[in-house]
Amino acid sequence: MARSSGIPLATKLYHQMMGIEAKKLSQGAAARDAPRLRDVLYYGYRRGFWPFWRGLLFRTRLRRCAGRFFLGRHTNILFPSHLSVGRNVSVGDYVFMNCIGRQGVSLGSDVRIREFGWVQVTSQLTDPGDGLVIGDGTYVGPHCILGAGGGITVGRDVTLGAYVQLLAENHGFSDPGLPANEQGVTRRGIVIEDGCWLGNGVIVLDGVRIGERAVIGAGSVVTKSVPAAAVAVGNPARIIKRTDGSRMSPQAVPGPENATASGTEISGAFGP
Numbered sequence: 721m722a723r724s725s726g727i728p729l730a731t732k733l734y735h736q737m738m739g740i741e742a743k744k745l746s747q748g749a750a751a752r753d754a755p756r757l758r759d760v761l762y763y764g765y766r767r768g769f770w771p772f773w774r775g776l777l778f779r780t781r782l783r784r785c786a787g788r789f790f791l792g793r794h795t796n797i798l799f800p801s802h803l804s805v806g807r808n809v810s811v812g813d814y815v816f817m818n819c820i821g822r823q824g825v826s827l828g829s830d831v832r833i834r835e836f837g838w839v840q841v842t843s844q845l846t847d848p849g850d851g852l853v854i855g856d857g858t859y860v861g862p863h864c865i866l867g868a869g870g871g872i873t874v875g876r877d878v879t880l881g882a883y884v885q886l887l888a889e890n891h892g893f894s895d896p897g898l899p900a901n902e903q904g905v906t907r908r909g910i911v912i913e914d915g916c917w918l919g920n921g922v923i924v925l926d927g928v929r930i931g932e933r934a935v936i937g938a939g940s941v942v943t944k945s946v947p948a949a950a951v952a953v954g955n956p957a958r959i960i961k962r963t964d965g966s967r968m969s970p971q972a973v974p975g976p977e978n979a980t981a982s983g984t985e986i987s988g989a990f991g992p
Contacts (some may be wrong), residue, residue, distance in 0.1 A: 730757040737764045738808075771810065779805075783824065792835065799824075802841075806831065806856065818842060821868070823851025828876070831855075834862040841868045849889070850909065860884075861920070870907030870926055875914035881938065885923045886910050913948070935963055 731754045755763075768790060775789035781800040782789075787807025795811055797803060799820035806829030811817070813835045819825040821841030831854050833839070841849040850871030854860070858874055861882040866872055870888035874880075888910045892903035908927035912918070916930050919938030930936065931948030941955040949963045962968050 728754040730755050730760045734760045821849040821851045825852045827854050828856035830857045833860045836863045839866045871909035874912045879917045881920035883921045890926050
């Protein structure tokens with residue numbers, strides 16, 4: 721197989737097709753792991769050919785589009801004039817997006833929203849939500865739910881596993897004489913900072929901030945803020961260690977004055 725600068729032709733073609741830095745696509749890969757050219761061509765056709773043309777036709781309806789835009793089959797984007805995308809953005813098959821809101825939806829470059837995702841900024845046009853911002857290089861796995869009524873900000877290079885839910889809104893329920901759906905909603909917003917990894921099935925509730933490079937274990941329910949470089953697991957999520965394996969001191973825990981705008985403290989016990 722032809723090579724240039726020691727990189728197989730098929731690998732170079734794959735990097736160009738994906739439009740993502742080689743170091744993110746080939747971490748730890750040995751030369752023997754280089755894909756075959758026919759496999760790259762097959763993958764490019766099946767995964768990119770029709771989404772590229774659908775995106776090319778649809779992009780004129782967006783508020784802003786900075787480059788290649790891939791759009792999956794049977795994807796429903798309401799109010800596309802409220803959606804801005806960077807370059808090389810992919811929205812997968814069967815995704816639903818309702819983008820209307822005070823800020824709308826902004827997707828950075830190299831963002832992937834995988835199949836069956838659900839994004840909603842506003843549920844009632846008479847009560848518009850805030851919006852959703854996702855930074856460059858972030859991956860949103862299949863079947864994720866992003867309810868951005870109170871505003872969701874997701875940083876750069878974040879990984880959201882399958883079935884993650886970010887729910888930036890709560891129903892009121894203080895009056896026992898009324899059903900919850902007649903008591904309005906509260907909104908504080910969610911922030912996921914750069915480099916975080918949220919495992920499959922994680923649920924993040926309104927008012928939470930997750931600090932840079934934090935890791936949340938699969939199936940956890942995050943009710944309170946998590947500091948940078950922490951590992952949190954469980955329901956409700958509690959910190960068990962730092963990402964480097966060391967114990968996290970209590971001083972690292974955000975207090976009411978600096979955790980989030982709503983003053984939510986971190987959840988729970990500190991393990992070794």
